[in-house]
Amino acid sequence: MTTAVTSKETVNKINSSNISFTKNNLSKVDKKDAKLSLAHIYVAFTALLLGGLAGLLQVFVRSGQFKLPFGIGYYQVLTVHGVLLGLILTTFFIMGFQFAAISRTAGAFSNTQRKLGWIGFWLMTIGTISAAVMVLLNEASVLYTFYAPLQAHWIFYLGLTLVVVGSWLECLAQAMRYAQWRRENKGQTSPLLTFMVVVNNLMWFVATLGVAAEVLFQLLPWSLGFVERIDVLLSRTLFWYFGHALVYFWLLPAYMIWYVVIPKVIGGKIFSDALSRLSFMLFLILSVPVGIHHQFTEPGIDGFWKFLQTVLTFFVVVPSLMTAFSMFATFELRGRELGGKGVLGWFKNLPWKDSRFLVPFIGMVAFIPGGAGGIVNASYQMNELIHNTIWVTGHFHLTVATAVVLTYFGAAYWLIPHLTGRKLTNKLNNYANVTGIMWAIGMFIMSGAMHIAGLLGAPRRSEFSTYGGSEQATEWISYQIAQAVGGTILFIAILLIIGVVVNLLWFAPKGEEEFPVGEVAEGAGKTPAILENFKVWGVILVALILIAYTIPIIDIIRNSPLGSVGYKFW
Amino acid sequence: MHIHKYEKWWLVFGTGTLIVFLLIIGVSAFHAGTHPNNSKWTINYEKVNEIAPFDNPGVHKVEGKDWDYEVVLVASAFSYNPMEIEIPVGSTVRFIATTTDVVHGFEVAGTNINMMLEPGYVSEKITTVDKVGEYTVVCNEYCGTGHAMMYSTLKVVDSDDNSSH
Numbered sequence: 065m066t067t068a069v070t071s072k073e074t075v076n077k078i079n080s081s082n083i084s085f086t087k088n089n090l091s092k093v094d095k096k097d098a099k100l101s102l103a104h105i106y107v108a109f110t111a112l113l114l115g116g117l118a119g120l121l122q123v124f125v126r127s128g129q130f131k132l133p134f135g136i137g138y139y140q141v142l143t144v145h146g147v148l149l150g151l152i153l154t155t156f157f158i159m160g161f162q163f164a165a166i167s168r169t170a171g172a173f174s175n176t177q178r179k180l181g182w183i184g185f186w187l188m189t190i191g192t193i194s195a196a197v198m199v200l201l202n203e204a205s206v207l208y209t210f211y212a213p214l215q216a217h218w219i220f221y222l223g224l225t226l227v228v229v230g231s232w233l234e235c236l237a238q239a240m241r242y243a244q245w246r247r248e249n250k251g252q253t254s255p256l257l258t259f260m261v262v263v264n265n266l267m268w269f270v271a272t273l274g275v276a277a278e279v280l281f282q283l284l285p286w287s288l289g290f291v292e293r294i295d296v297l298l299s300r301t302l303f304w305y306f307g308h309a310l311v312y313f314w315l316l317p318a319y320m321i322w323y324v325v326i327p328k329v330i331g332g333k334i335f336s337d338a339l340s341r342l343s344f345m346l347f348l349i350l351s352v353p354v355g356i357h358h359q360f361t362e363p364g365i366d367g368f369w370k371f372l373q374t375v376l377t378f379f380v381v382v383p384s385l386m387t388a389f390s391m392f393a394t395f396e397l398r399g400r401e402l403g404g405k406g407v408l409g410w411f412k413n414l415p416w417k418d419s420r421f422l423v424p425f426i427g428m429v430a431f432i433p434g435g436a437g438g439i440v441n442a443s444y445q446m447n448e449l450i451h452n453t454i455w456v457t458g459h460f461h462l463t464v465a466t467a468v469v470l471t472y473f474g475a476a477y478w479l480i481p482h483l484t485g486r487k488l489t490n491k492l493n494n495y496a497n498v499t500g501i502m503w504a505i506g507m508f509i510m511s512g513a514m515h516i517a518g519l520l521g522a523p524r525r526s527e528f529s530t531y532g533g534s535e536q537a538t539e540w541i542s543y544q545i546a547q548a549v550g551g552t553i554l555f556i557a558i559l560l561i562i563g564v565v566v567n568l569l570w571f572a573p574k575g576e577e578e579f580p581v582g583e584v585a586e587g588a589g590k591t592p593a594i595l596e597n598f599k600v601w602g603v604i605l606v607a608l609i610l611i612a613y614t615i616p617i618i619d620i621i622r623n624s625p626l627g628s629v630g631y632k633f634w
Numbered sequence: 635m636h637i638h639k640y641e642k643w644w645l646v647f648g649t650g651t652l653i654v655f656l657l658i659i660g661v662s663a664f665h666a667g668t669h670p671n672n673s674k675w676t677i678n679y680e681k682v683n684e685i686a687p688f689d690n691p692g693v694h695k696v697e698g699k700d701w702d703y704e705v706v707l708v709a710s711a712f713s714y715n716p717m718e719i720e721i722p723v724g725s726t727v728r729f730i731a732t733t734t735d736v737v738h739g740f741e742v743a744g745t746n747i748n749m750m751l752e753p754g755y756v757s758e759k760i761t762t763v764d765k766v767g768e769y770t771v772v773c774n775e776y777c778g779t780g781h782a783m784m785y786s787t788l789k790v791v792d793s794d795d796n797s798s799h
Binding site for chain 1: 645669670673674739746
């Protein structure tokens with residue numbers, strides 16, 4: 065009798081494990097797709113290490129206590145920092161994450177789609193290496209915004225072009241997988257994560273058209289010597305047509321993780337599928353026609369158009385508020401489900417020891433002051449007080465360099481073992497939590513000091529200087545020392561992050577790590593089909609771009625002064 | 635599409651705040667005239683030193699205009715001309731500046747006098763200097779190796795020094 069029971073139990077066990085096995089197979093990233101995704105992650109974290117090192121050197125130099133050896137220039141190091149962290153870490157991580165996200169939620173890529181992805185990856189990598197070589201040879205110390213008429217070697221511009229073109233191929237591969245899903249599942253709402261990837265890619269494509277035009281029609285012919293002069297204001301305007309959407313391109317993958325992954329990690333549900341999609345569509349249409357808010361203090365653009373773009377910039381607050389509401393609603397619902405009582409009692413029931421939650425959560429908190437500072441920056445004439453001061457550097461170290469990257473790191477801590485077939489062990493999880501906490505401390509000191517020094521007038525992107533012994537510049541120095549302290553803590557955090565990542569890639573015990581994808585809460589309304597109608601939102605996007613940019617660009621071209629020859633002042 | 639009641643309140647409150655902010659900025663800009671530099675004045679940047687008023691950089695007292703002084707300033711890698719600007723407190727000043735080479739910044743540290751100087755364009759800002767003190771003018775746009783060596787000084791001095799005030 066005992067035997068019978070045992071065998072029955074065994075059968076049950078086998079059955080349930082079979083079921084969970086099949087389920088696991090469906091909920092895993094395809095093995096071949098995992099390789100493609102991992103390739104991106106190698107590049108991204110290499111960029112983090114090198115770019116972080118460059119950042120450390122910068123804060124040291126700016127403290128006034130340290131000089132760079134071997135004739136290395138401060139602005140060369142600054143270019144390395146900006147390009148590697150702002151462009152390479154982000155783009156590679158985003159593309160790697162997105163390949164995995166689609167494979168996980170819409171299904172494995174076809175061979176053609178995956179091949180397209182690999183071609184894209186190699187183009188991006190070759191582009192990165194070519195641009196990096198030019199920076200290291202000191203042929204391209206033009207910072208990651210490469211403003212004309214400072215003129216870099218043409219290979220630098222070509223390298224960045226390859227990064228963008230490669231990313232287009234990857235976007236195309238991802239869009240093809242989405243289209244395939246739509247064909248195979250007519251009339252159904254697409255998987256939320258896949259949908260979000262497609263929106264982000266569409267935004268990226270429309271935005272990069274601006275910088276592509278700048279590089280192909282202006283910078284490349286000019287640096288190759290085919291044309292002698294360049295329209296500086298036009299090149300800056302095309303750059304910022306791209307440049308602000310670039311920051312949303314960094315942000316939206318973090319939003320994907322907040323909206324879709326975090327609810328599952330904490331054991332809760334997605335608050336609303338429809339509202340998540342709506343907020344992504346709002347980001348899409350408000351991403352590009354706002355770039356002039358980076359040019360408020362520039363001549364040659366009329367105040368009316370600057371103000372119009374101020375208004376459009378401000379409206380991105382709406383999807384941000386929606387996101388904040390959804391996140392905290394998910395947290396509260398889950399906290400109460402676990403027995404949390406009172407107005408804030410649910411808060412302590414959240415999984416504070418789980419790095420998959422804690423690390424991105426720190427990012428979310430940083431986004432509150434980060435977003436508020438952004439509103440200050442975008443406030444037209446208020447921008448005069450902080451434009452190009454180190455306040456701005458402090459601002460985007462809260463947004464992209466905390467909110468966004470901590471979310472990426474928090475995701476990498478489960479994504480990498482998921483892709484390599486390993487486990488995030490308790491010990492690694494604890495180290496991961498330490499990275500998040502150190503980041504918070506380091507950034508609070510560094511970014512806080514940057515914000516204050518910026519209000520006192522300290523310029524960004526500047527080597528240590530006493531400005532002829534000026535009293536004001538003396539005031540800035542103590543804040544620069546604080547930045548060096550914060551920056552050092554951040555660099556130690558980076559070393560620890562690399563340690564965790566290396567373990568997850570090659571040394572952690574074999575096992576299965578979940579790729580968490582949340583389900584929508586019961587009682588959340590059905591998703592209206594309009595939210596997936598790319599034609600409608602595409603038309604609105606193009607219309608807003610035409611309204612916001614046509615007349616300013618015609619004005620710039622029509623009133624353009626004599627163009628500029630190239631300068632190499634470094 | 636279903637939107638939770640609290641979320642509606644939250645969004646109405648948020649969007650309402652936004653509109654108030656925009657109204658304040660808009661009224662301040664278009665009614666009170668507090669625009670940042672929006673100058674449309676273009677110039678041949680290679681001949682700046684020959685073209686008026688840049689053939690004579692410095693502080694000029696003017697009559698019959700809405701401002702009392704004109705400050706004409708030329709930026710080049712890596713210095714400003716003039717190196718020192720002195721203005722009596724309380725005067726209304728029109729800053730007129732341009733560059734002879736790459737993009738530079740013109741930022742009077744700790745104030746809202748802050749504009750980009752781009753080759754081919756003249757940048758302008760009219761403002762009243764209402765606080766005595768010595769202000770550092772810094773270049774806040776990366777322009778090359780000597781970028782952080784580029785500065786000038788704005789001295790806002792007691793008006794007793796000047797008979798007209």
